[in-house]
Amino acid sequence: MQGTVDGFRYGAVAPLAAYLMACLGGALGLRCIVRSLLNGQSWRPGWLALGAASIGCGIWTMHFIAMIGFHVEEARIRYDAGLTVLSLAVAIVVVGVGVFIVGYRGAGGGALTCAGVITGLGVAAMHYLGMAALRLDGSIHYDVLTVGLSVVIAIVAATAALWAAVTVRGFLTSLGASLVMGVAVSGMHYTGMAAVRVHLHGTTGSSWAGDSPSSLALPMLLGPIVFLVLAGVVVMFDPLLVLGEGERIRSGTARRSQQPASDPEFRPTAGTPRPNRESYARKW
Template sequence: MFNGFSAVPGAIVPYAYDWLLVGLSYLISVAGAYVGLRWSRRIRDKNGSIDIDRLICASVALGGGAVWSMHFIGMAAYRTPVRLEFDLFMTLVSLLVVMVFAAGGLAIASLTTGNRMANIAKGGVLTGLGVAVMHYTGMAAVHTNSAFDWNISIIALSAVIAVVVSMVALWLATTVKTRGQQLGAALVMGVAVCGMHYTGMTAGTMICTGQSYSPSLFAIEGGNIGYAVFALAGTILMIILLIEATRSTSSSRATASGAVR
């Protein structure tokens, strides 16, 4: 695939995408968005108090599933002739960052006081910044014999896309109610999140800094790591979705029982 490349300092590292992993990155983003939208329903009660369980599950699904898992699988799809590994600490930090910012954005967007669209916009800015920070923290986790030469204009564009995508996502999270609407919204969100990620990927050009590098003690690597993340994230999302379905069924039965009485 990369015939003729020589890992000498100053050489531009070519890349190609594993399109199967690109497809899986989209699927996990859609799955995370759908589960997140399911949990975002009734995230606040009639008194305006937030349901912590729903907030946590929604932020895990949206931040950890729709965004972070998509990002990591997308990074695994990024094939180069040089060996890549991912610093474990920085990778975990990027996951924590996006979930915390997603939780903050949901909490603000779902406020029952003030102007609804203004709340969504504020929450979207917060969440979008979290998505951008997550993306470039995840990029900083890449450890190899090369360094990224960044295009600031494309970084700024990807950050704007992240904010716009987050605003749309939070509007959908606080608006769509039926399963059909949520599925349609999740399909759109998957396209948007992937668009932000792959735009951000074009911001960096890998420049070779040496013929080899010293592997990190705590790092993630392996040709199948993208598939492993997809399987793990998919399992977690399925569990969260089943919990939501069970909880919703119990709530509906309780409501029906109360109406009969």
């Protein structure tokens, strides 16, 4: 018996909320990666790890919120909690691999392609691992061509996101890039869901063992959302990200130009006039 699949049980609420979470994770991740590149003396591994975790949590939270709207009319759906958590770990780890590659190797053709393929395949693996966590009285089948299209979208989206992470600098451009990332990630998810076919077993109305979506929603979403909020606080209160690279350079130049030549810390830059030593001595 073929099941009736509905991916929009709650209308536009779940897709819109899922898209916003993907955008939030992407925006925070991009700003963290930009922060690691603005100052070579900053703790780059820490900022890259925070950016990867933000993007990974945003993608996974988007997937899980969107799956709350997934419904099979003839059967109850439950989830395996272990596989669901594993899909979150996969999302963070594979995004981290791509972020660290471009964070240290740059956006060159070879590094960007390698990082984009790895990250895209990882995002697709996260999605289908999350789908494997579904428990219902039936079996799930996929249209191969549609699955292939979803993987291609994931790779293209990941490559574009990583390119933006090491190329985009301004706040508004980062915000625009995160909105595009949200569209791409959501598009990958719903393309993958369009490939789903459910074949039900003979006993209608029964369900396999597992946790219901409502019982999983709060505990599963609480951790990633709290993490994204904390990451947002870190990004908001970092002065280098608030001022931007241009303000950092100008403020640093102004401080150097105000230091006297007798100061051992003073290192005049090119074009900075040296103070008159005689007038400086007379003043004291």
